[in-house]
Amino acid sequence: MNFTAIKDDIIDFFISDPFTALVNLISFIGLIFTIQVYLNLKKIEKFYMFTGRVPDLIKTLGDHASTLSDHLNDFNGNISQIELELVRIKVPLKSLEKKTDGELRKSISSLLELIGTYEPEIKGDAGARKIYREIIGIQAEIVELNKDQKWKVS
Amino acid sequence: MSEERNRWIDAIVKMIELTQKGDMKWEARDSTHVREKDDDSVEAVFYTKYEGKSLRLYKLVYTAYKAVSPTTLYDVVIGAAQKKEAYRTSKIILDFVSEEGFKLWTYPEVNALPDLLSAVQYQTAGINDFIDALLNDDKELSKDNN
Secondary structure, eight states, rough: OOOHHHHHHHHOOOOOOOHHHHHHHHHHHHHHHHHHHHHHHHHHHHHHHHHHHHHHHHHHHHHHHHHHHHGGGGTGGGGHHHHHHHHHHHHHHHHHHOOOOOOHHHHHHHHHHHHHHHHHHHHHHHHHHHHHHHHHHHHHHHHHHHHHHHHHHO | OOOHHHHHHHHHHHHHHHHHHHOOOOOOOOGGGGSSTTTTTTEEEEEEEEEEEEEEEEEEEEEEEEEOOSSSSHHHHTGGGGOOEEEEEEEEEEEEEEETTTEEEOOOOOOTTHHHHHHHHHHHHTTHHHHHHHHHHHHHHHHHHO
């Protein structure tokens, strides 16, 4: 039995008589609706997850950025605290990475990579300041996005 | 994010760096003249001059109002929908000022402004000098004991 024969058998089964054809068509439309509902539910879940959870994460991220900035008042005296703060910053960033998409998600991933490869002895205070700048940028971007979301109708 | 907003953030981040490295020197002054309303509260105002421009930075605590949603039919009937509730809030303000101290322009609200204020407070309070002096005293004391 070749491929064409199998294909013909399947088509025959679906349209063998008008009633079967109608039932199959309705089932197919039902399947499309089910997929559509599932996708919409996912969209709604993401929307509520974003508007509900993100403000807290933004605040946590902002607090860590401020602490990092404070430590930069005396970089050489605070190297170990800076390293510790960068570890803490990763937590809300990873959570935000999961809740975002597109360009914003890429920016968060790049920032996580920047933090992961940061070595105070090599990159010095300039490297830490770059990280601080990126955090502030991402924070501002998410705040704006969150404001837009409140007006969005799913 | 818009390019313009990025520039505002970059400028504040640069100011934080200049302040922390001591290349931008700030001084604290009396705050009475920046209060516009009686219930405005300002602790200290910090001034600096950079590239021929005078800047003024301070935290303003003020009363803001928010609309209160009506909770009962009675509230709706008596017009409680128009009611506003007062609450205290604060914002960090960075002004460009003239030589005479008149406000020329206010910098847009940027999320890094509180960190700039914190860096300025750290500098004007002379925390690094204080800690250095304290630790040097400690070293000299241990030398004397030896």
